[in-house]
Every structure is written in C-alpha cells, then in structure tokens.
Amino acid sequence: MGERMRAGLTVSAIAHVAVLAWLLVTLPSIRVNSNPALTVDMISDAELSQVMAGVQNGPKADAPKPIVDKVGDPSPPVKDPVPKVSDKPEIAPSAAAPPPPPPEAKPAEAKPDKAEPKVDEIAEALKREEAKKREEAKKVAEAKKREEAKKREEARKREEAKKREQEKFDTASIENRLALMDRRAPQRHASLGAVINETASLGADRANAVALSANEQDALRRRLAECWDVPVGVRNARDLVVTIQIDFKKDGSLAADPVILNKSANPVFQVAAESALRGVRRCAPYKFMPPAKYEAWQEVVIDFDPREMFRD
Amino acid sequence: MQQGGIPGGKAFSRRGILIAGGAAAVLTSTRLTPARAALRLSVTEGNVKPMPIAIPEFITGSPGDVEMARTVTAVITNDLGHSGLFAPIDPAAYIERIANFDAIPRFPDWRAINAQALVVGRVGRQGDGRLRAEFRLWDVFGGQPQDGKQYQATPDNIRRIGHIISDQIYERLTGEKGYFDSRVVFIDETGPRERRVKRLTMMDQDGANARYLTRGEDLVLTPRFSPASQEITYMSYGQGDPRVYLLNIESGQREVVGNFPGMTFAPRFSPDGGSVIMSLQRAGNSNIFVMNLGSKAITRLTDSAAIDTSPSYAPDGSRICFESDRGGRQQIYVMPANGGNPQRISFGEGSYSTPVWSPRGDVIAFTKQLGGQFAIGVMNPDGKEERILTSGYHNEGPTFAPNGRVLMFFRDPGGNTGPALYTIDITGRNEQKVPTPSYASDPAWSPLLS
Numbered sequence: 102m103g104e105r106m107r108a109g110l111t112v113s114a115i116a117h118v119a120v121l122a123w124l125l126v127t128l129p130s131i132r133v134n135s136n137p138a139l140t141v142d143m144i145s146d147a148e149l150s151q152v153m154a155g156v157q158n159g160p161k162a163d164a165p166k167p168i169v170d171k172v173g174d175p176s177p178p179v180k181d182p183v184p185k186v187s188d189k190p191e192i193a194p195s196a197a198a199p200p201p202p203p204p205e206a207k208p209a210e211a212k213p214d215k216a217e218p219k220v221d222e223i224a225e226a227l228k229r230e231e232a233k234k235r236e237e238a239k240k241v242a243e244a245k246k247r248e249e250a251k252k253r254e255e256a257r258k259r260e261e262a263k264k265r266e267q268e269k270f271d272t273a274s275i276e277n278r279l280a281l282m283d284r285r286a287p288q289r290h291a292s293l294g295a296v297i298n299e300t301a302s303l304g305a306d307r308a309n310a311v312a313l314s315a316n317e318q319d320a321l322r323r324r325l326a327e328c329w330d331v332p333v334g335v336r337n338a339r340d341l342v343v344t345i346q347i348d349f350k351k352d353g354s355l356a357a358d359p360v361i362l363n364k365s366a367n368p369v370f371q372v373a374a375e376s377a378l379r380g381v382r383r384c385a386p387y388k389f390m391p392p393a394k395y396e397a398w399q400e401v402v403i404d405f406d407p408r409e410m411f412r413d
Numbered sequence: 414m415q416q417g418g419i420p421g422g423k424a425f426s427r428r429g430i431l432i433a434g435g436a437a438a439v440l441t442s443t444r445l446t447p448a449r450a451a452l453r454l455s456v457t458e459g460n461v462k463p464m465p466i467a468i469p470e471f472i473t474g475s476p477g478d479v480e481m482a483r484t485v486t487a488v489i490t491n492d493l494g495h496s497g498l499f500a501p502i503d504p505a506a507y508i509e510r511i512a513n514f515d516a517i518p519r520f521p522d523w524r525a526i527n528a529q530a531l532v533v534g535r536v537g538r539q540g541d542g543r544l545r546a547e548f549r550l551w552d553v554f555g556g557q558p559q560d561g562k563q564y565q566a567t568p569d570n571i572r573r574i575g576h577i578i579s580d581q582i583y584e585r586l587t588g589e590k591g592y593f594d595s596r597v598v599f600i601d602e603t604g605p606r607e608r609r610v611k612r613l614t615m616m617d618q619d620g621a622n623a624r625y626l627t628r629g630e631d632l633v634l635t636p637r638f639s640p641a642s643q644e645i646t647y648m649s650y651g652q653g654d655p656r657v658y659l660l661n662i663e664s665g666q667r668e669v670v671g672n673f674p675g676m677t678f679a680p681r682f683s684p685d686g687g688s689v690i691m692s693l694q695r696a697g698n699s700n701i702f703v704m705n706l707g708s709k710a711i712t713r714l715t716d717s718a719a720i721d722t723s724p725s726y727a728p729d730g731s732r733i734c735f736e737s738d739r740g741g742r743q744q745i746y747v748m749p750a751n752g753g754n755p756q757r758i759s760f761g762e763g764s765y766s767t768p769v770w771s772p773r774g775d776v777i778a779f780t781k782q783l784g785g786q787f788a789i790g791v792m793n794p795d796g797k798e799e800r801i802l803t804s805g806y807h808n809e810g811p812t813f814a815p816n817g818r819v820l821m822f823f824r825d826p827g828g829n830t831g832p833a834l835y836t837i838d839i840t841g842r843n844e845q846k847v848p849t850p851s852y853a854s855d856p857a858w859s860p861l862l863s
Contacts, residue, residue, distance in 0.1 A: 313452065322454050329459035330529070332587060346451070369588030375552070375559075379529055380459070382554040400451040409457045 231258075311397045320389055321401070329380035331407045332372050341365070341373040343405040347381055351395045354386035362402065377405040463500035464586065466493060467528035467553075469511045470504070471546070474537040481571050482536050485546060488575025489532065489582070491619060492593040495836070496583065496819070497843030502528055514547070523553045530559070530586060534578070536571075543567060546574045550582055560585040572621055577863060592814035593618060596859040597821060598636040598645055601625065602831050602852035609831075609852075613647060615662065618814070618858065620848035626660065635679060638859040640772075641686025645857075646670065648678045657691050659706070671704050671711060679722045684730045690714075692722040692735075701735055714752040725770045725777075726750065727794070734758070734768040734777050734794070745779055747794060758796030767810055770794070772860075773817035776839065780809050780822075789822050791839055802841035807832075810854070815861045821847065823854040 231254045313321075344363040348356040359381045361374050381403075390398050468490050471482040493499035508522035514535040523531050534548035547563035562581055564574050573594060580591030601614040601623075613633045616623035626645070627633055634655075636647035643662040648655050657680040660667040670689050671677065676699075680691040683703070690703045701714040701724045715721045719739035726733055727750075734747045737755070743764040746755035759765040763783030770777050776791040781801065788804035789811050807825040814821070818839055825832035831852030837844045847853075 318452070318454060322456055325454075325456045326458045327460070329456060330464055331459040331461055372586065372588035375555075379552070379554050383524075383527075383529070398452055402451045402453040404453070404455045405459070406455055406457045407459060410459065410461065 311394045313391075313394055313397050317391060317394070317398075321387065321398070324384055324387060324389070325380060325403060325405075328384035329405060330376055331410060332369070332376045341367060341370060341407060343370075343374045343377040345374075345377055345381060345403050345405065347401045347403060349387065349390065349395075349399055349401065351392050351399075352386060353388045353390045355382070356399075358382075373405075373407070377403075380405075463498055464529050465502055465527050466499045466530040466532065466582075467502045467507060467523055467526070468493070468532045469507060471534035471536045471548075472511065472514050473535070478537050481544065481568070482534075484571050485534070485536055485575040485578070488572050488619070489534075489579045492576060492579035493582065495619070495845050497838050497845075498583070498587055502526055514549070518551055518553075520551075520553055520556050523551075528553050530582075532578075532582060536574075538568070539565070544571060544574070546571075546578070548578050548581075550585060572617065573862070576617070576619075580861070589818060590816045590861070592816045592819060592858075592861065594862050595815050596638075596862065597812075597834075597847075597856050598626070598638060598647075598859070599823075599834060599849070599853045599856040600633060600636070601850060602854060603629075606829070606831070613645070613660070614850075614853070615645075616849070618847075623850050626662070626665075635855055635857075637681045637857045639682045639686040640684055640860050641682075644682075644686070646680040646682060646689050648680060657689065659689070670706075671702075671709070679724065681725055683726050684728050690724045690726065690733065692724065694720075701733070712752075714748070715755070721746075723767050725768055727770050728772050728774045732794070734770055736766045736768055743782075745777065745792075745796075747777075758794070759792065759799075760796060761799055769811055769813060771813050771817040771839075772815060775817065778811040778813065778820055780811065789820065789837065791820075800841065802837050802839065803835075803844060808835075810856065812856050812858045814858050821856045821858055823856060825854070 342363070343361060346360045346362055348359075350356045359378055361378070364370070468486060470486045473479055473482045490501045494501045506526045508525060509519045511518065511533050514533060518531055518533060529552075531551040531553050532548055533551065534546065536544065536546040539545050543565050544567070545563065545565050547561070549561040550559045551557070552559045560581060562578070564577060566574055576594040579593040583589070583591035583593070595618045596615055597618050598613060598615045601612045602609050603612075604610045610629040611633050612629040613626040613636055614623055615626055627649075632650040634648045634650075636645050638645055645660045645662060647658055647660065649658050654676045655678055657670040657677040658667050659670050670680065670691070675693055675695040677691050677693050680689050682689055687707060688703050688705045690701065692699045693702050698718050699720045699722055700716055701721050702711055703714060704711045714724075714733065715735075715737075717737065717739050719737050721735055721737040721739070724733050724735040731750055732747055733750055734745055735755075736743050737746050738744075739746075740757060743766050744757050745759040745765045745768045746757050748755035758777070759779070761781070761783075763781050765779045765781050767780045768777050769779070771791075775793070777794055778789065778791045781788045781790055786804050786806065787808045788801045789808045790799060790801040792799040802820065803822075805824065806827055808822055809825075811820045811822045813819070814836075819836050820839065821834055821836045823832045823834050832854040834847040834849055834853045834856050835844060836847055847856075
C-alpha cells in the first residue's frame with residue numbers, strides 16, 4: 102500500500118516539474134495580443150469639471166503665440182445684462198394700516214408751465230440711433246471709422262430730411278414702433294486680447310471650463326427643497342410653477358433680492374411665489390457653493406415646481 | 414423716376430430697421446430670462462408642513478385692556494394653529510418684545526426662531542367706548558409688510574375681531590378664503606343614553622359662545638344653516654310626525670316648512686337661501702321635494718319606489734346630490750336641480766349616505782359604511798378620486814367649513830359615552846376635537862358671518 106502511494110507521488114511530482122519546466126521555456130515566446138498600455142490619470146471630481154473644452158487632435162501648443170501683444174483690461178462683467186424695465190412694486194398692505202403718520206397736506210406748488218416744445222419724434226429717434234451707432238463705433242474702432250460713421254449718418258440725415266419733405270409718414274405707426282424700440286445701451290463688447298488669444302488645445306470635446314458637477318447642482322437643489330415650504334393650503338397647484346432668478350455673491354449670499362421671472366393668472370400664484378421667495382431668502386447664504394466655479398452659479402434660475410407633490 | 418425710386422427704397426429699409434428694433438424689444442421684454450445662459454435647476458420637492466408664525470400679544474394703550482389683548486391674541490393663535498396650516502411659535506421663544514406697533518420689527522430676532530410670518534397687533538378702547546383693533550402681518554424673511562387692517566367694534570365682539578383677523582391672515586398666506594368667523598349649530602345631548610335631552614345649540618366654530626336655541630322638549634335633528642340669512646332649518650318630532658322647521662336665530666321665530674301628510678326630513682337650503690329641499694316619506698318610500706320659501710310652491714324632484722333622501726345642492730344651484738337605495742343599497746346619485754335622470758356616482762364597496770356638496774364645488778363629502786365601520790370621505794362630483802379621510806366605529810354627518818377645506822362631523826365611540834364633534838381637513842391630515850359643553854352630534858357649519 103505504502104509502496105504504491107510513494108510511487109504515485111513520485112510520478113506526480115516528476116510530471117508537475119516537467120510541465121512547469123516546459124512552460125518556463127515556451128511562455129515568453131507566446132505573443133499576447135494587446136494594445137499599447139494606456140496611462141490613466143486619476144483626477145478628482147473638481148478637476149473633471151475644470152477640463153477645458155477642446156478638440157482631441159488639437160495641436161499641443163507649448164506656449165500659445167499671442168495674437169495680440171497687449172492684453173487690455175477685461176471689462177468688468179455685466180452686472181445686470183437685462184436692465185429691469187421697471188422696478189418691482191413694493192407689496193403694500195392691502196388696506197389702511199394707519200401709521201406711518203399721514204404726510205401734511207403739501208401747499209400746492211406753483212406748477213411750472215408745462216408747455217414744452219413739441220418734440221420731433223423722427224428727429225429724436227434718429228439722434229438716438231446715431232448716438233447708439235457712435236457708441237459702438239467708439240468701442241470697436243479708431244477715430245477714423247467714427248468719422249466715417251458720422252459722415253454716413255449726416256448723409257443719411259440729409260436724405261431723411263429730404264424724404265420727409267417728399268413723403269408723408271404714417272406717424273401713428275412710427276410712434277408705436279418707437280415706443281417698442283430697444284433703447285438700452287448696446288451690450289456688445291469689443292473683443293479683448295484674452296478672447297482672441299484662445300487657441301484650440303487638448304481637452305474633452307464637450308467639457309466646459311466652469312460648470313457645476315452633478316453633485317454640486319444637486320446640493321443646491323436639495324438645499325432649496327429643504328428650505329421651501331410648499332403652500333399646502335393651495336388647491337390647483339397645476340400652474341403654480343414659480344421661476345425665480347437668484348443672483349449670488351461669491352460667498353454664497355444673495356447679491357440681490359431674488360426675482361420672480363414668470364407670471365400666472367391664478368390668484369394664488371402670489372402665495373406660491375412668496376413661499377418660494379421665502380425659501381430662497383431663508384436659507385441664504387449658500388456657503389457650500391464652490392467659489393472656484395463662481396462663474397457657473399453666479400446667476401441661477403430655479404423652477405419651483407410643486408406639481409409632483411400634489412398628485413394624489 | 415430715379416428720384417422717386419431712391420426715397421421709396423430708403424423708406425422701406427428704415428421701416429425694416431424700426432420693425433426689427435421693435436421685434437427685438439418685444440422679445441426681450443416678454444422673455445425675461447437672462448441673456449447669459451444661467452444655470453437652471455428644477456426643485457420639485459419641498460416641505461409640506463405648517464408655516465411657523467409668531468403672534469406676540471397685542472399691544473395695548475392702557476393696562477385695563479390687557480385682558481382684551483390676551484383674548485384676541487389667543488383667538489388668533491388658536492384659529493391658525495387648529496387649521497393645520499400654521500404652527501404658532503411658543504411665545505417663550507420670542508427674542509424681541511414688541512412694544513411699538515409702528516416700529517419695524519427686528520427681523521433677525523424673528524428669523525433666529527425661524528418665524529416665517531409675524532403678526533403685530535394693537536387693541537384699545539376709543540373715546541366712545543368702542544374697541545379698536547389693528548394688525549400688521551410681516552414677511553420675516555422678506556422684511557416687508559404683507560397685510561394690515563384695522564377694525565372697530567363693540568367690546569363684546571372681541572372674539573369675532575380675532576376670528577376676522579385670523580381669516581385675513583389665513584387668506585393672505587394661503588390664497589384661500591378663511592373660515593374662522595363662522596358658527597356651528599349642532600345637537601347638544603345631555604342625560605343618559607336612553608333618555609337623551611337633545612337641544613338645538615349654536616356656537617362659534619371654535620367652540621366658544623355656545624347657546625341653546627331650543628329647550629329640549631322636542632327631539633331635534635339635522636339642523637342646517639341658511640347660506641344667505643340668519644335662519645336654520647331642522648327636523649323636529651313635536652306632536653306626531655317629524656316635521657321640517659325654519660328658525661330665525663335673531664328673533665327666535667319658528668315655523669313649519671310646508672304642510673304635508675306624512676314625515677318630512679333631511680332639509681337643506683338652496684344656495685340662495687330661497688328654498689328648502691327635503692325628503693317626504695309616504696307609504697314606505699320617500700322622495701325629494703323642493704319648496705320655495707317665498708311662494709310656498711312645492712316641486713317634486715324624484716319619483717321612485719325607493720328611499721331618496723339627504724339632498725344637497727351644488728354651490729351653483731345647478732345640480733343636486735342625494736342618497737338612494739334604488740339600486741338595492743344606499744348610494745350617492747346626482748341629478749339636475751329641476752329633477753331629471755339621476756346618475757349614480759358612488760361605486761365602491763359598502764353603502765354611502767349623507768352626501769354634502771362642498772361650498773367650493775370640487776368635491777362631495779359622504780358617510781360610508783363598510784364592515785361595521787363608518788368613514789367620512791370625499792369624492793369628485795363625477796364619483797372619481799374617492800378618498801377616505803377618517804374611519805372608525807361611528808363617524809357621521811359631514812358638514813363643510815365655508816371655504817370647503819375643512820369638514821366637521823360627529824363621532825360616537827359607543828358604550829356609555831356620547832358623541833363629540835371633530836374637524837378634519839380635506840387632506841385627512843389634520844383632525845381636531847371641537848370643544849362642546851356636553852355630548853354633541855349633527856353639526857352644521859354656517860357661512861362666513863362677514
């Protein structure tokens with residue numbers, strides 16, 4: 102018995118050693134079909150969202166050649182890209198809350214003679230247009246261009262004057278259009294060196310320089326949800342989506358009072374809007390917002406939408 | 414020719430510019446979204462919880478008015494708290510002591526205790542002895558006044574002033590009309606179960622100022638308020654058959670509605686208060702009739718061999734819901750106000766009774782009996798979206814608050830005790846017991862008094 106077992110063990114040992122020895126000799130010659138090794142960089146979540154937009158095969162410029170030598174001071178960011186047409190009226194108590202004390206009856210002031218010279222609408226409009234043109238020109242190009250523009254304008258003015266004589270206008274419709282005309286300051290800004298100097302470089306093709314990561318967006322969304330007490334007394338929550346624009350400071354506090362962007366004919370909309378506003382104000386400052394990505398959350402538009410909650 | 418052509422072309426191009434400018438202005442003014450692509454997020458969840466509100470004691474001019482100030486503050490705190498939509502903050506937590514009605518509150522102090530709304534009030538007596546109360550509602554986080562009113566009344570109306578202020582605050586903050594300045598009539602029950610004395614009783618909706626309207630000699634049932642006048646209709650077993658009566662609350666005058674052979678019961682006013690709808694029982698079946706209170710003209714609305722009863726008008730007066738066992742079991746039916754073909758709307762298990770149309774028209778409340786349980790529920794007027802609000806051994810007789818958001822009903826636990834009144838809001842979340850002098854049943858909520 103013992104004899105046979107020992108024989109078997111010996112055979113097994115020899116066979117194993119033989120196989121191992123054979124493998125040792127043959128293995129290195131077997132070709133492993135593999136791609137060249139890839140280096141993998143571990144990057145953080147923050148770094149991912151910092152990845153610049155670019156093209157994969159973009160030239161890797163070591164030192165991008167400046168197209169413009171002198172880089173001008175970047176213009177300060179536009180504080181309020183859409184100037185408010187009118188200020189939000191203050192919510193006034195609906196009825197006579199007596200104080201503050203009524204102002205003393207003012208002695209009737211002598212009214213200045215109001216008869217102002219009648220304004221020539223068309224000439225006014227033209228002047229405005231001219232001013233606008235000029236301002237743009239000033240920003241973009243040299244004095245020469247301005248000269249030209251002026252000349253053009255003058256020529257045009259002459260033309261118009263001529264035309265006015267020749268032709269009768271439907272003044273009513275012109276006035277209407279003038280009323281609708283955009284009179285705000287031009288918003289186009291001349292390109293600065295910093296903008297022009299952008300060159301294609303390596304980067305993910307759909308990445309953005311500063312964008313909040315999904316987690317960061319979710320943090321803001323969650324915080325706002327925590328702060329928002331839905332007006333439960335309100336029936337028909339259907340059209341009660343309240344859209345609010347929030348302007349933040351870099352420290353997460355509110356740069357301005359949040360603004361309601363939408364409207365509704367529903368009489369309880371005001372209640373819904375106020376509840377959302379209360380929530381936004383109540384939880385300020387939003388200190389958890391990443392200052393490094395301030396550009397991405399400086400201005401946020403939130404839809405407070407209770408419709409899901411009221412589905413019963 | 415050339416001369417004419419050039420100006421024409423120019424005019425066109427200038428008009429083009431003007432149109433383009435106009436169009437741009439219209440676009441930017443209607444689309445108020447920022448020019449820069451701002452981050453846009455959707456918040457689809459929020460808290461469903463009562464709004465924390467601070468109601469410091471009203472300020473008074475003289476120490477003699479402190480009691481009055483306490484009363485009005487307590488009434489408001491109680492009203493808003495019971496509604497389930499507000500959570501009055503314990504005054505012990507207040508940081509700022511409001512001493513001046515006209516001063517702007519120190520909002521950080523109120524934010525610190527998380528008050529979202531702050532009610533500041535003042536109450537006092539005028540030279541003519543009348544009381545004068547005023548309040549201001551502040552948005553604590555917005556730092557702005559939201560509402561403010563002042564009232565004058567005789568001193569015995571101090572509680573009503575409190576209810577009216579509560580209604581004002583409720584409406585301003587919820588967008589719905591309030592219901593606090595209203596009353597309830599009900600059947601006050603005293604004595605042992607087998608020999609109960611039942612008296613028609615009226616009180617404020619919060620249980621204060623209860624007073625008896627009948628002396629308890631006759632058995633009274635199912636009182637209902639007129640939506641338009643200070644009148645109540647109810648059913649009473651005096652001598653002989655039960656009859657429907659009309660009672661003027663102010664004068665105490667009462668009269669029988671109609672003079673029919675047989676029993677009349679389950680009366681209810683039409684929305685304009687001009688007629689009473691009821692059922693009239695004869696020879697084992699009962700049908701629904703309406704009587705015009707002015708002309709006394711009677712119109713028959715149903716004609717069946719079944720028991721049709723508990724009629725209730727839609728608030729616009731166009732339709733009537735009622736219960737009927739014409740299908741074998743008590744169910745709820747809806748028919749046009751002038752009669753016509755009734756449509757069954759309740760199809761759940763069990764039997765349905767005492768339907769009441771909500772004053773805001775959106776739902777019909779009912780009592781549902783199933784497996785020894787009596788539940789109070791609501792369903793849409795087309796029978797859809799049935800929801801049970803409360804269920805138990807015995808719940809019955811729902812009546813709507815004037816704003817249709819709260820129901821009152823009575824619950825009888827059985828045994829040696831007696832029934833009591835409860836309120837529940839139509840979400841079913843907020844149930845409250847209503848204080849009454851003794852046992853109470855068959856409540857009917859009045860319309861708003863003011």
